[in-house]
Amino acid sequence: MFKIKTYNKISVNGLNRFGRDHYEVASDINEPDAYILRSHKLHDESLPASVRAVARAGAGVNxxxxxxxxxxxxxxxxxxxxxxxxxxxxxxxxxxxxxRGIIPGMNYVQTLTDMTDADEMSKLLEKQKSNFAGSELMGKTLGVVGLGAIGSLVAETALALGMNVVGYDPALSVEAAWRLPSQVSRADNLQSLLSRSDFISLHVPAIEATKHLINDESLKSVKEGAVLLNFARDAIVEPEAIVRSLEAKRLRQYVCDFPEPCLLSRDDVYAMPHIGASTLEAEDNCAVMAAEQLKGYLEHGNIRNAVNFPEVSMERTGELGSRLTFCNENVSGVLGHVLSVLADHDINVIDMVNKSRGEIAYNIIDLEQPPTEAVVQAVSSVEHVVSVRVV
Known part of the structure; x- marks a missing residue:
């Protein structure tokens, strides 16, 4: 029986993926095998030794x-x-x-509550509508910074609306490149993208390299009158620099999902209350994906969409309980030592896979028979081995 501790409100559709015959799921579990959460912060919490995995139902893991x-x-x-x-x-x-002048126009309409004559209101609005005129998206240039899952979808949608799209992503993966529409032109650097774009949409993760990516210096390159959209992370922009650019009339508008005090009470800022992923469908999708990834890991040792471990998957070639998985510091010789331990205990290896990522390596080994506790302890004692599981 695996124990899953939940934080936040997780979609029932996701939690239902954990069959009650093999899983106990609750928010008050002691010694859980795994966590599933959304935005709950774990930095200041002690981690029980029983926890093997954490699944964040969302993209960011800050x-x-x-x-x-x-x-x-x-x-x-x-x-x-x-x-x-x-x-x-x-x-x-x-x-x-x-x-378009959508929000100012709607706000203006709400000031007309004293009017009682519909014809009079219609005539007034006909006179005033020019104050809320805007421009169309067709023919404008959208710059997309970060061309992953969301950025590529934004680019594709903009192209369908008749916009020109420029993309910039120094860490573009091969998979993301295949997903990207061929009509997206590539900018050599951020400054080039900023100088060419009428709209700029940010879709990069919040990591040290992207902290305050948009700052006073980078905003010097922005095309005058551009609109900046940030539905990625608050840390990517320096809010005070945004305000300075707006006041200098360099940026025309800032649209974001991350309100901050210095951004409030400004007509040139549209700040939303972090609702980018707040749809029933998105919450379901995230919870289902998180649950399936935890199940794959806990039941079979397979890893998919981890941010800190390599992608590893192997079909079972032995009986349940005869699969050994272990992670280790990514130094030479560890796997050889583990295989020697198995050989010393007369345990035959049927199949195996070994992958590494950065400073960590991960291994799945299918054995001819289930390993004894003595074997598991011997593997755990190998230098540089971090953790061992039998699944």
């Missing part, structure tokens, strides 16, 4: 102490792409709000 968990052999999963469509649609809404 609420999880990933580096610390990696040293303890805890796999951290996220759910890339599960909420991509929800965020894409909100980015589109942000562009439309910034290009």
């Amino acid at each position: 609420n999880v102490p990933v580096a610390d968990y990696t040293k303890k052999g805890v796999v951290v999963f996220n759910t890339p792409g599960a909420n991509a469509n929800a965020v894409k649609e909100l980015v589109l809404a942000g562009m439309l709000l910034a290009s």
Whole structure:
């Protein structure tokens, strides 16, 4: 029986993936095997030794102490792409709000509550509507910074609307490149993209390399009158620099999902309350993906969409309970020592896979017979081995 501790409100559709015959799922479990959570911050919480994996139902993992968990052999999963469509649609809404006088126009209409004659109101609005005129998206240039699951969808949608799209992503993966529409032109650097774009949409993760990516210096390159959209992470932009650019009339509008005090009470800022992934569909998708990834790891040792471990998967070639998995510091000789331990105990290896990522390596080994506790202890004692499981 595996124990899953939940934080936040997790979609029932996701939790139902954990069959009650093999899983206990609750928010108050002691010695859980895994966590599933959304935005709950784990940095200040002690980690029980029983925890083997953490699944974040969402893309960002800045609420999880990933580096610390990696040293303890805890796999951290996220759910890339599960909420991509929800965020894409909100980015589109942000562009439309910034290009047309929709919000000012609606606010103006609400000031007319003293009027009682519909014909009189219609005539007044006909005179006033020019104050809320805007421009169309067709023919404008959208710059997409970060071309992963969400960025590529935003690019694809913008192309369908007749926009020109420029993309910039120094860490573009082969998989993401295949997903990207061929009509997206590539910018050589961020400054080039900023100088060419009428709209700029940010879709990079919040890591040290992207902290305050948009700052006073980078904003010097922005095309005058551009609109900046941030539905990625608050740390990517320096909010005070945004305000300075708006006041200098360099940026025309800032649309974001991350309100901060200095951004409030400004007509040139549309700040939403972090609702990018707040749709029923996105919450379901994230929870289902997170649950399936935890099941694959806990039941079979397979790893998919981990942010700190390599992608590893192997079909079972032996009986249940005869699969050994272990992670180790990524130094030479560890796997050889483990195989020697198995040979010393007369245990035959049927199949195996070994992958590494950064400073960590992960191994799945199918054995001819289940390993004894003495074998597991011997493997655990091998230098540089971090954790061992029998699944």
